[in-house]
Amino acid sequence: MNFKLGFIATMFMVTSMYAQTIEVCKTCPVTTLKDGISAAKPYDTVVVKKGTYKEYNVLVDKPLTLIGENYPVIDGELKGEVITVVSDSVTVDGLFIINVGNSYTEDYAAIRVKRSKHFVIQNLVLEKLFFGIYIEKSSYGKVYHNKIIGDAVEEYNSGNGIQLWYSHYVDIEHNFVEHVRDGIYLEFSDNCIIKNNVSAENLRYGLHFMFSNDDVYQDNTFENNGAGVAVMFSKKIKMVNNTFKENWGTASYGLLLKEINDSEITGNSFKENTIGINIEGSNRITYKNNNFSNNGWAVKVKGACYTNRFIENNFLYNSFDISYNSKVNDNIFDRNYWSNYTGYDLDKDGIGDVPYRPVKLFSYIVNRTPETIILLRSLFIDIIDFSEKVSPVFTPDNLMDNNPQTKRITW
Amino acid sequence: MLKILKYSFFDLMRSRWSYVYFAFYLLLGVVLLFLNNDLSKAVITLMNVIIVLVPLIGTIFGVMYYYNSKEFTELLLAQPLKRSSIFLGQYLGVALSLSMSLILGLGIPFVFYGLFKSNAIWDFSLLLITGSFLTLIFTALAFNIALSNENKIKGFGYAILLWLFLAVIYDGLFLMTLILFEDYPLDKLSLIGTMLNPIDLSRTLILLKLDISALLGYTGAIFKQFFGTSFGLIVSFIMLIVWVVLPVLRIMFKSKRKDF
Amino acid sequence: MVNIENLHKKFGKNEVLKGVDLSIKDGGIFAVLGPNGSGKTTLIKSVLGMVIPDQGTINVQGKNIKKNPNYRHQIDYLPQIANFPSNLKVKELIRMIKDLRKITNEDERLIELFKLQPFLDKKLGNLSGGTKQKVNLVLTFMFDSPLIILDEPTTGLDPISLIRLKELIQVEKAKGKTILITSHIMSFVEEVSDEIVFILEGKIYFKGTISELKTKTNQPDFEHAIASILLENHA
Incomplete structure (x- = not known):
């Protein structure tokens, strides 16, 4: 520079x-x-x-x-x-x-x-x-x-x-x-910096990467696009302080990660998207200090995704926090704040005493039969979600945040 | 009818239970807003409370009031009054006093919290409107049950069953039907299923506000039209009104043919 | 005053009224008698429109009562069990009924008559059975309608109030009103009524004066006359 x-x-x-x-x-x-x-x-x-x-x-x-x-x-x-x-x-x-x-x-x-x-x-x-x-x-x-x-x-x-x-x-x-x-579309383009742009109302993606490595995008706003940002088949991408907003629609998301490895997603805000982040076959990615608020699905994990770490993020009022389509989990969730957390903190150390399970049984049902979404927040669904929480049968039983924060994280 | 309404209303306004109900909502509102200090969370919690509790209270109160005021009703029946106005008056008395407990109980803490300046006011108003509708609907259903059952115990039993069915069992059956027929296009079926249960209907109305992002993730064209435009809101409100009108008509019909 | 033709009423399988024909002329006191379950209350409630007959017509003052609740302006009714909304005060109840029907000042005189002043500010739920019945009487008599229907008016009354009630009934009769009474107290019936209507198994068994009844049954006094009817039909 x-x-x-x-x-x-x-x-x-x-x-x-x-x-x-x-x-x-x-x-x-x-x-x-x-x-x-x-x-x-x-x-x-x-x-x-x-x-x-x-x-x-x-x-x-x-x-x-x-x-x-x-x-x-x-x-x-x-x-x-x-x-x-x-x-x-x-x-x-x-x-x-x-x-x-x-x-x-x-x-x-x-x-x-x-x-x-x-x-x-x-x-x-x-x-x-x-x-x-x-x-x-x-x-x-x-x-x-x-x-x-x-x-x-x-x-x-x-x-x-x-x-x-x-x-x-x-x-x-x-x-x-x-x-x-x-x-903005990058194909086979490395070491680029994309900063402070506003990309809105676009038909397909606000920002699109294909086979591009070592790029940084930060402080951008992606609003109301077909989908916010698609990062595909790329490595070592840094995504910092961007805003992904109101990307609504079928298969619409704030951020799509497909075959992405060794990247970093920090300080972003995902707000009112149908899916906050859609992850497919992406490994070794660190998600830290992001705000996920009022999304349909904050994070939807599809296919094989290994050793991703979700640390110190805020999950606020999403219809679903995390959705998986398999029973296997190799990702780490730690020290996040979950507004749906209902546990308690008796020793007042700011960490909930009961682990939080971010994946609900109902999200599996919706994956299978999408129309059932209409039963969201029904008492019956709450009951089956609760029983699944008590003894996990369908959801990965090691998928939990052992240190759920009791207050919103600020950074 | 207005006179009956007035007396039933004041009668209830004086009863202990109205105060308990009012105090409960007041407390809930205060706790949610001032102790938790998180408006979005408060609205979500309130929604859960409203779609479960309001129907239950409406049904129980309705049945209870009907049976408890049996003698009073007989006294009124001997007066030169129209039957339908006696029962409608009593029904409205109960339903309005319950709605008022709800609206004031939740409204007061919210006003003090500075709701008018917050943008949650629409979510909140929607909650109160659906809550009032649910009260009107379930009190009317309760009156129907009570009118058809002389036996108090039986009446209470049916009332609780009705609530249990609409609040929980219906959704269970609904879910199973959807999963069972998942190979077929289901969006029409699922919307119709929602319309047929006032609790689901109110829930959907609130979902339109709280979970629109998730609802728009589904592909079906009818779904999209329903949730993506004001069509859903309008249809839901019309259905809520139908849900009030039908049981009320039956109250009138049934009361005209009943012996006392 | 009241004309009943071919009145039928079933409650489920239980046929209570099986074709009652009854004509009650203007003026006088009529006692409706009969054993328990004979259909007295059903008959009265049919006249009041509280029970909907399966068959037959009822005319009050020459008008069919179906579909026209206004005829009840002509009737004062004293229900059998006086249970009122327990939250209300006596005063409020009286005011309310007046509000629902029409304005009258008779209530003050009646309250005085039954010595109800000390209870006016009490809640109805806290009153004794006798006091409630007095309130009930006040509510009934305060409107001055041409037809008065009293269902077991003596229940729970003390002797003084009973005397007052009898006087009251006579006063109303003197005004030319028609009064229908049901009662189990035979002495009361004998004392006040001009004519009796005896219902048995859903039909009018006898209608006439007490002396006619005595002649018919060959019994020296009223109570025995009634008893003999019952014995005859249940033997």
């Missing part, structure tokens, strides 16, 4: 000595982006004044700063990709790009960065788009403070807001993405 900034700063100092500024406007000598770019020498700055520019397939093939003044509109007229960057050290700043072409064979983007390094894409507003910002085999770049507002209706003919493909060391910060397919 520091290295990158330093690099850019050095470049700036080196180049500014002889860099020129080219202005593009309707009344200027240069009236189109394309002309502006071809007129520019490397490390020049192209300033685009306010106005509407109907252009597409704009190719940036030299190190340039392309900057908009008062948000000039670049209208792709639905004809194809709008800006394609193929050179290192390109900055694109302050443009309003609309009407990206839609295609079933090519992934047209509002702006694509291809095989380049040290790019900065910032302060863009994208509307009526197919793909938004598409980073392809490019590294050491920054996608900062962009606003992407799509109008996606169907998954099959819509694109992603910010997509990284074989791109490493990219920072994605302070972006706002809504109404696209996946808000």
Whole structure:
């Protein structure tokens, strides 16, 4: 990060000595982006004044700063990709790009960065788009403070807001993405940082990882997406201080972990999701200091998940705290606060004297016959849950929190 | 009818049991709010109490009042009054005084807690509304039982059985039916099953508020329409009203044909 | 005043009234007599509309009583067992009944007559049987209706109150009212009633004056006359 900034700063100092500024406007000598770019020498700055520019397939093939003044509109007229960057050290700043072409064979983007390094894409507003910002085999770049507002209706003919493909060391910060397919999508992209973004109302996922390792995402908000975040087939992902909210619907969840190993989930807040975290085949993950509140299922464990540790989390008013679909348990639950805990603490040490069993028999019944959900909170269900709690038959008998906290944990 | 209602109401307002009932709710409200200091938890606990206890108290009180005021009823019957107004008046007297104990008993601590400023007010109002509906329904059912059984012991027995059936056994049978026929599409069946039991109906209404996240996890289209829109709320309320009206009509019908 | 035609009533399998025809004219005191379970109370309750007959018609003052509860404005009824809501005070009960029927000031005179003032602020649950019966009498007589029905009016009364009651009945009779009485106390019946109606096994066995009854049964006094009827029919 520091290295990158330093690099850019050095470049700036080196180049500014002889860099020129080219202005593009309707009344200027240069009236189109394309002309502006071809007129520019490397490390020049192209300033685009306010106005509407109907252009597409704009190719940036030299190190340039392309900057908009008062948000000039670049209208792709639905004809194809709008800006394609193929050179290192390109900055694109302050443009309003609309009407990206839609295609079933090519992934047209509002702006694509291809095989380049040290790019900065910032302060863009994208509307009526197919793909938004598409980073392809490019590294050491920054996608900062962009606003992407799509109008996606169907998954099959819509694109992603910010997509990284074989791109490493990219920072994605302070972006706002809504109404696209996946808000942010990473495929084969390692060592990226995704921070302070808001991804909402997207058709599929707010954030989507595939085969990407050693990434960090933190302080993001994922709200009301088809599903909040899907992390699949990846390793060593750090998920810190994010908010997963109101991801409602069938098979909808705040966070999906599929084949994820050695990761860390800390300080997140899962609120009012149908499923807080859905875990499949994920091992050696530490869940610590997360808040799970008012979810349908706080944590749903499917398939083989081993040596995961749930420590010092708050489970608050979820319809179900934990649901399992097998009788085997190799995960550890310790020192959590469970609002459904009904035990007592006679020695007043803040730890309940009776262990808490977070898995209810009823959650198995609902897994088997989903319609039975309508009997939730019925006295009869409470009775059978209670008898199961007293002598576990269907639920893993070692699945319990031996040190349930009696007060909400703060950190 | 209003006069009868007035007298039954004041009669009950003076009885020890109304105070016990009122005090119980007052205590419950205070304990939940001020000792536990957790509004969400309080609402969940209250819900459990309301859907179990309110029907039980409604039934027992209804039956008890009917049998205890038998002589009073006979006195009224000899007066130039319509039978239906005598029984409706008494019924409403019981049901309203019970509802009032509930609403005041829980309402007072909540008002002091500063409920009007909290966003739990809708959950809480819904609880009180369903509680009142359950009181109306189960008192009416109790009057029906008492009208059909001269024998006090038998009447009490049936009343307890009715409560036990609707509060526990029904759900057990319901669950078994659902599991037994799990290969078939069940969402219609499960919604109809819910409508046919006022306790389940009220529970569903409250689930709509507390557990909407979980309810939306189910795939069925009818479920989705029911829980995902205000459709569920409206249908549930209509059904609750039907559940009040039908037993009340039977009280009127039965009382017209009964000998005293 | 009261016309009953072909009245039938069954309670389950037990046929209590088997075709009662009875006509009671305006004015006078009529005693309805009969052994236990003969259907006296059922008959009275049918007139009051508390029991719904299976068959037959009842007219009170020329109007069919079915579907029209207002005829009960014409009737004062004294129920057999005076059990009132125990939470209420005597005063409140009287006020309530007045509120339900109509305003009257007769109650003050009657309270005075039965010396009920000390009990007005007591709860009905704390009263003795006799006092309750007095309250019962007050409630009955305070409305001044043309038809008065008294079911066992003497129960629990002390001698003085009994005398007062008899006077009261005579006063009402003098006003031209019709009074229907059931009682087990034969001397009381003999003393007050003008005519008796004897019910046996759900039918009117005899209707007429006491002297007619004596002649019919060939007995020197009323009590024996009744006894002979019973013996004859149960032998």
